[in-house]
Amino acid sequence: xxxxxxxxxxxxxxxxxxxxxxxxxxxxxxxxxxxxxxxxxxxxxxxxxxxxxxxxxxxxxxxxxxxxxxxxxxxxxxxxxxxxxxxxxxxxxxxxxxxxxxxxxxxxxxxxxxxxxxxxxxxxxxxxxxxxxxxxxxxxxxxxxxxxxxxxxxxxxxxxxxxxxxxxxxxxxxxxxxxxxxxxxxxxxxxxxxxxxxxxxxxxxxxxxxxxxxxxxxxxxxxxxxxxxxxxxxxxxxxxxxxxxxxxxxxxxxxxxxxxxx
Amino acid sequence: xxxxxxxxxxxxxxxxxxxxxxxxxxxxxxxxxxxxxxxxxxxxxxxxxxxxxxxxxxxxxxxxxxxxxxxxxxxxxxxxxxxxxxxxxxxxxxxxxxxxxxxxxxxxxxxxxxxxxxxxxxxxxxxxxxxxxxxxxxxxxxxxxxxxxxxxxxxxxxxxxxxxxxxxxxxxxxxxxxxxxxxxxxxxxxxxxxxxxxxxxxxxxxxxxxxxxxxxxxxxxxxxxxxxxxxxxxxxxxxxxxxxxxxxxxxxxxxxxxxxxxxxxxxxxxxxxxxxxxxxxxxxxxxxxxxxxxxxxxxxxxxxxxxxxxxxxxxxxxx
Numbered sequence: 001x002x003x004x005x006x007x008x009x010x011x012x013x014x015x016x017x018x019x020x021x022x023x024x025x026x027x028x029x030x031x032x033x034x035x036x037x038x039x040x041x042x043x044x045x046x047x048x049x050x051x052x053x054x055x056x057x058x059x060x061x062x063x064x065x066x067x068x069x070x071x072x073x074x075x076x077x078x079x080x081x082x083x084x085x086x087x088x089x090x091x092x093x094x095x096x097x098x099x100x101x102x103x104x105x106x107x108x109x110x111x112x113x114x115x116x117x118x119x120x121x122x123x124x125x126x127x128x129x130x131x132x133x134x135x136x137x138x139x140x141x142x143x144x145x146x147x148x149x150x151x152x153x154x155x156x157x158x159x160x161x162x163x164x165x166x167x168x169x170x171x172x173x174x175x176x177x178x179x180x181x182x183x184x185x186x187x188x189x190x191x192x193x194x195x196x197x198x199x200x201x202x203x204x205x206x207x208x209x210x211x212x213x214x215x216x217x218x219x220x221x222x223x224x225x226x227x228x229x230x231x232x233x234x235x236x237x238x239x240x241x242x243x244x245x246x247x248x249x250x251x252x253x254x255x256x257x258x259x260x261x262x
Numbered sequence: 263x264x265x266x267x268x269x270x271x272x273x274x275x276x277x278x279x280x281x282x283x284x285x286x287x288x289x290x291x292x293x294x295x296x297x298x299x300x301x302x303x304x305x306x307x308x309x310x311x312x313x314x315x316x317x318x319x320x321x322x323x324x325x326x327x328x329x330x331x332x333x334x335x336x337x338x339x340x341x342x343x344x345x346x347x348x349x350x351x352x353x354x355x356x357x358x359x360x361x362x363x364x365x366x367x368x369x370x371x372x373x374x375x376x377x378x379x380x381x382x383x384x385x386x387x388x389x390x391x392x393x394x395x396x397x398x399x400x401x402x403x404x405x406x407x408x409x410x411x412x413x414x415x416x417x418x419x420x421x422x423x424x425x426x427x428x429x430x431x432x433x434x435x436x437x438x439x440x441x442x443x444x445x446x447x448x449x450x451x452x453x454x455x456x457x458x459x460x461x462x463x464x465x466x467x468x469x470x471x472x473x474x475x476x477x478x479x480x481x482x483x484x485x486x487x488x489x490x491x492x493x494x495x496x497x498x499x500x501x502x503x504x505x506x507x508x509x510x511x512x513x514x515x516x517x518x519x520x521x522x523x524x525x526x527x528x529x530x531x532x533x534x535x536x537x538x539x540x541x542x543x544x545x546x547x548x549x550x551x552x553x554x555x556x557x558x559x560x561x562x563x564x565x566x567x568x569x570x571x572x573x574x575x576x577x578x579x580x581x
Contacts (some may be wrong), residue, residue: 011528069419070529075332136557153331156317166392194315195332198530 005188043179049223052248055257056255058214058234060100062262065092070198077173078130078154078196085186089198090135092238099218100260102136103209103236104188104204107222108243110230118143122179125191125201127155127171132191132201136237138211139203141185146173161189169193202237208249227252234258264313274350282361285421287358291349294412298544300347301405303340305543308460309536312336313398344382351378358454366538367418374415377408395463403456406450413551414558422496429495433567436488441483442560445504446553452476455544460539466519473515480508480553487556496563500556510547514542 002208046248067088072078081087093101115209122144130151139145149155157178163186165198173180182189185207193199212220222232227250235241239260246256307313312333321327321500322338330338351374358371384401393399417423432438452472458464488502518538 040296068527068529074335077331091529104517118298154323154329154334156313156315158317168314168392170317170323172323192311197311197336 001038001127002050013105032041048224049191050227050250052227052250052252052254054222054232054246054248054254054256055086056105056235057217057259058092058100058103058105058258058260060098060260060262064094065262067093072130072196072198073223074144075130075153075196075210077151081083081129081151083200087129087131095216095218097218099214100236100239100244101132101214101216101218102202103214103218103220103234103258104136104138104202104211104222104258104259105214106138106187106232108187109206109224110208110229112226112228116140119209122146124148125150125157125203127157127193127199130155130180130193130196130199132193134201134213136188136202136213138213139182140209141184141207142181145180145182145203145235147180149173149175149177152203155199156195157194158192158194159189159203160192161186186215187233188237214261232256233262236260283419283424285419286361287421289354290412290416290419293347293354294409294416295348296343296350297409297412298547300340300343301409301519301547302540303336303343304402304405304546305540307340307363308402308543310336310531312497313388313393316389319386334482336552341385341508342351344385346376348378348382351375353479367415370411370415370418374408374411377404377411381405387559389435390436393461395458397462398461399431399454399457399463403450403454404462406453406550409547410446410551410554414554428494428496429565430491430497430563431567432490432564434490438486438490438560438564439566441479441486442557445483446550446557448472448476448479449550449553450547453550455536456543456546470515470519473512477512479509480504480549483553483556484508487560493565494563496559497556500552500559504556507545507549507552511542511545514538514545542579570573 003078030159070089072082073086090102096150112136117138123137124146125137126148128150130153142229147157152173154170154172156168156170158166159182160166161182163184164182167180169178182203182205185205187204187206188202189205191201191203204213206213210222210225225248227248229245229247232244232246233241234244239262242260244256245259246254248254272528274525280334296316310333312335313335314337316322316328316337322334322341328334328338355371355375358368362371381401381404384404387397388394388401394423452469455464455469455472459466459469484501484505488505491497517543520537521532521535521538525535
């Protein structure tokens, strides 16, 4: 079964190879190809001339939760990486400007149902200082995820999807990177390391390129959106998801803000 | 056993308690204690969320001895203790096959060996198939049953057991034998619900709800034995042990639940929660084992009311 799924994954990757652009934290753009036919079965793209942009910020209201220290004494290699300043939990990070970091913002509904090409570039998920970096990230379906272990200790990478295939693999200290991908849309997939139970990351797998993750200024930008009516969702690991309806006209540039409360 | 039952006590002691028997009993105790330690090691794996910290099986990271860092310590440590208990079980089964006079004990030795092999396979399946809930819960339940088997075998090999029965009558209602059967069954259901909660197949509410039923039945049995048969040493000791361990278990259950709530926001399993939860799992295993011991003692020493025996006799005749 695994071999069949692997073969399907490789075949799909070959089909979409050569299409698409790259992903960035806090900003994501549509593929840069010239407009092509959007008939079913052919890769979809956006008429850049008509493309709209959504920007916004995710605010946080209420008492800022105290960040909890992580105790890494169970593994000296991990503890050494944070000598002098203990690593804090990344569950809730409120930026200095009162915004929320690590919020995954994506277009949940309304995107034309076409095979949007996955970028050829891989999204990197590193294990450094016995923490996943980045803590929250987004990829397109069948886009490569390059998993790296920069630590001098063993890790195991264990995604817990509900829709995609679950797997659990070890990665030796500073070992070779692993390339993985998820075939189906799923927001979000928690990723654990069972060796280090504090390690957790979240991957949003989306069938199109219209998503972003808030960074240290709490803002997001989604570019290249075709004109239309959409549901925009902001997801946070502790505070859940919030939806907003938004309609964009050609060349529109709209601001959509979200507000989470403790 | 049936023949020795009617021998005078001193004669039985002389005939049955040989030096080999004493060593067999000591070994059975060691085996039972090792199994309890294995239950503790298994509890540490689940409570520390270490179940999949070693992604391969039967080797660990492709080796016999991986680096014991982070949660690998708990998972591989559990495997090492399990291997030791497996070896102890093989020795026990072979020892019984060669030296034990009672055929049913020899059979019990082989059953224990089969159980420990099955338990190892279930443990491997939990790793290979990424903690499927039915397999993980079965692994937890079989661990409890296996531990009770080792305790029962330690009892069966004891010098006290070899002395034979000291029969007493009990004509109360409901029949003491029925209560004695119901108690371990209720405790086992409670342990299964606890395992289901720990492996997130069920919420904790069924476990909390059934705790009242299981505790009620255990108290009923123990108090009934203590009030009616306090002069019978075997029954009294077994009932007192079960009663004490049940109180401890209820306290640990509350402590485990409260500590889980108190540390729910923590970024990792906290020692307070892990300590109380593992103690709750281990004392749960002891509760089941002691309820099994009391049931065995009731069936061994307490004579059923004549009417009940008559009904049984009719049933056997008609069969």
